[in-house]
Amino acid sequence: MGARFGKKYKWVIIASAILVIWSLLLPLAYSQQEERKPLFVGAWPYLLPPEGHFNTFVTGALTFGIYHQVIQEPLALYLWHNDTYVPCLATSWEITGDYFVVNLRRGVTFHDGTPFTARDVAGTWLIHYILNHPLYSLGFVDRVEIVEDYTVRFRIKRPSPILVRYILREPVRPYSTYKEFVDKAMDFMNQGLSPTSDPVKQLAADFRNFRPEQYIGTGPFMWTGEITEAEVWFKFYENYWNKDRVKFKWLKLVNGETPQVTPHVLAKEVDYATHGFPPATEQQFKELGIRIIRPPIYSGPAIQFNMKIWPLSEVWFRKAIAYAINTTENGWVSLSESGRPVRHATGLPIELADIWLTSETKQKLEVFEYNPDKASQMLRENGFTKGADGFWRYPNGTVVEFELIFPAEFADWSAAAANAAAQLTKFGIKVTPRAITFTQHPIEVWEGRFQLAIQSWGGGANPHPYFHFYQAFMYWNEKEAGVGQGRPGISFPLIQSTKCCGTVNIRELVAGVAEGFDMERVKRGTNTLALVFNELLPCVILWQRYGNNPALDGIRVTGWPPDGDPIFKNPPYGDAFTVFMLLTGYGIRPTPQNMPAAETPPAEQPAQPGLDLTMIIVAVVVVAIIIAALLFVKRGKKS
């Protein structure tokens, strides 16, 4: 009987023992974790070394996106709602004669203790000189000079507010990390070599392979070396110059794109994420009581046309397409409340159009509201007929049909493409959507290997209209813009006759918007370009994307400002409002349960290997269970 019993339940006992061991190991592992409070948990995708690296100037670096600026700070922060720079590493700046002069903050140190000086700012911009940053390639500046330890100046060649933004918003890297390249770059600059000269290009090629061993900045959070596929940790820099304003002592970033980050948000393990979540996921967040913040992203998807193909080259045809698509439906299907239709198709995002366009200009703009009858009329007026099968035909009788390519991996753009294709097919223009991997998609557009394509409009996190018009007229139109060689892009002619503004050279108009500090002049140029865009419609804007960023309130973090707060005019990426809050202490703060015990300062060292009391107890318990089980089985066998 005992033997049978023992045999019968031997496996049950072993399985139970394994379960017990497992359940004991779990709290053990928890016990190994030190208390790290107050903690802020964000999310950003990154690649682990050897794929990811610390050369934060080049691609593949571990910059951690928006959180880069809490490690390596810029000279100033920027507030979109009042067009103001907030001093950070710079204390003041001014334009004096041909120079943009920046005075730097004293008493700031890098994470390794070295003082922050003008050499670091100049070094950062000397590296950008060899990399031919737009500050140089667009001709805004040709020299950077150290005036004294805490003053640096830039020689202006082409006055523009854009150069101020470039300089003030760039994260400052330590000279000590890059000195070998900075010194060589300084020599080349002193010799008057251009960034496109062969020696500088060779230095840039070498620089792209440079892999620094350390990652330091002046920001409140410093690299700990604690990085895995799952997460990376940063701890507070105790000598941070603005330490009283920073309310968190630890920063954890969860690694991954939307699918990997979603369960962390659902588990309330992430305080804030900037990923683009599908509407269904967003709904789940809401049901869990997670707040959704919708800041403007200042861009979105548009239908781009290959204007080498007739009738896509015709303004009336593009306008017919604009009238045939219900963009409200398209935006809602793609991104629910975060995909909002744009009333004035001008190339400017909604918020910037409100700031820059005069009421007179707005009155002149054609509004492309959903109107299939008007679209039909436009096609009929140009000799198109609708067949009995419901499809439009060219004047020669062939059916009008196109292929619409879209980036496969972008869920919201994929939905926009599928919906636009369905709407146009329903209208009578047969459109077949085709997914292309996101890395290949822009190449197809630039190479002109498409008919219709979903691609971006709007310049994103750049407040100056120049970037938005560049994106609208030039970016996908390389040949005309003179950027690419022989690549046709959308082939939109940049010299055109318009009803609104006569014959216009769009390239010159766009460049002109970036010129000078006379804001009235910039405004006039902006209004002209808005009218030109509206009349010529180089692309059909589907909607403007707003963030649908989950912000968890009450677990670790509280104090997220209300929706109408002006800070939310800042986009979630470029001039990220969350980074502004982390750096300045505005809004968010730790919850009481996210504060360390009063007498116990937060531990700073990672868990060290070794046996502790818990481990010994667990080991004893486990061994006892196994011995008991074996004795039980053995006794069963004997009896």
Place this chain on the structure above:
Amino acid sequence: MSLKNLLRAVLGNYLFKRALRAFGIIVAASTITFFIIRLMPSNPIEIFINQMMSAYGMSYEDAKAMALALFTIDLDKPLHEQYFEYVTNIIRGNLGTSISISPGTPVMNVVTAFLPWTLFSVSISLFSSFLLGITLGMIAAYRRGGIFDRVVSTVAAVTSAIPGYLLGILIVVFIGVRFGLINYMRGAYSAGLTPGFNLPFIVDVFLHLAAPFTTYVLSTWGGWMLSMKANTVAVLGEDYVTVARAKGLPEGRIRTQYVGRNAMLPLFTSLAISLGFIFGGSTLIENVFVYRGVGRLLWSSINARDYTVMQAVFLIITISVVVSNFLADLIYSLIDPRVRVGG
């Protein structure tokens, strides 16, 4: 023995023939892989050029010149020249440098950073799944028609029909999210621990392995179990089992020596192939759990069109599958001498 006879003996040798065939398969598979990779739309140089143009405002020519200077691969060369270069480099033991996911890093360094984790996780999971499957399969066969058989067979059929990545997502959502264990379902170990042979690290590694292990075992044990059950049922009807019973041999010996061993033979080849695939990792499961492994590396290299890394991973998979098959053939021929006859 004359040279002719010696040659005949060597060429007719079972081992030699198998080794030759294995080598031929490796050459053929790596050649096909090489060309298929290049048939994919887009290439890493094009992607790099576009990155340089968008990020640094470079001209097309400058970006292209930089790409050619940076990478040891020239995709403008005729395919046969590229192939010849590839083969020559492999013979020299040079797999090249990563093109896009970690530009300039030797591919061997990239692969060896991921391979140990894959070998660890997939091998443990595979052996556990195999052991679980054959044990339960055999029990089910002995109790065929009973409740145990019906329950286990149904569960096996259901779990093996669900794709591993889907099971993984379900585990993440229903266990990780619900029970607050999500942090143990991401990555291979916790940040802050010092990798090495120390107890906290080892415990942590096993805890992080739990979810991918469970997913892998759940999605694969059913196949082993159902095959083992079918084989056991067939063997139980064999005359030699009846004879063994008639001779009065102990049931335990019949179960292990007569039934189990013979029923397991056909599964041996499948196990050998699976062992080979250990080196390729489990792409989808590794992605769901953000687990450090070759599968994830392969995924990112395909997305980035990193030809050299893709080639290296496929080559490793090919070699490991072929070698494990070759070894299986050898062991099989020892277990069952019939396969050598006319083999």
